[in-house]
């Protein structure tokens with residue numbers, strides 16, 4: 001991968017990191033800081049609960065994504081970014097630009113999805 005391409009990917013990753021962190025800071029607070037007496041007035045308890053669940057899911061997803069972003073950034077620092085973890089082929093820049101946290105080339109990713117699908121079929 002060219003240096004300019006790598007630089008661009010790094011910028012995308014850093015931007016994404018910032019976004020996740022600022023989102024994580026804004027999510028949760030209002031949901032978790034409600035008082036019990038507020039809840040008693042709240043007729044629509046069910047919707048409050050589902051809001052809470054949603055924000056917890058969002059945070060889990062953010063944490064996972066953040067880990068992936070950090071991993072990709074570390075790989076850039078180490079100089080082995082852009083290689084498929086499975087077959088060691090170079091992952092195309094277009095794919096990395098669209099999905100900078102990916103570990104797999106498109107071929108291996110499709111293979112992985114095919115296997116996952118077949119496992120899902122077995123469970124069904």
Ligand SMILES: [Zn+2]
Nearest residue numbers: 084087105108
């Ligand atoms: Zn591969």
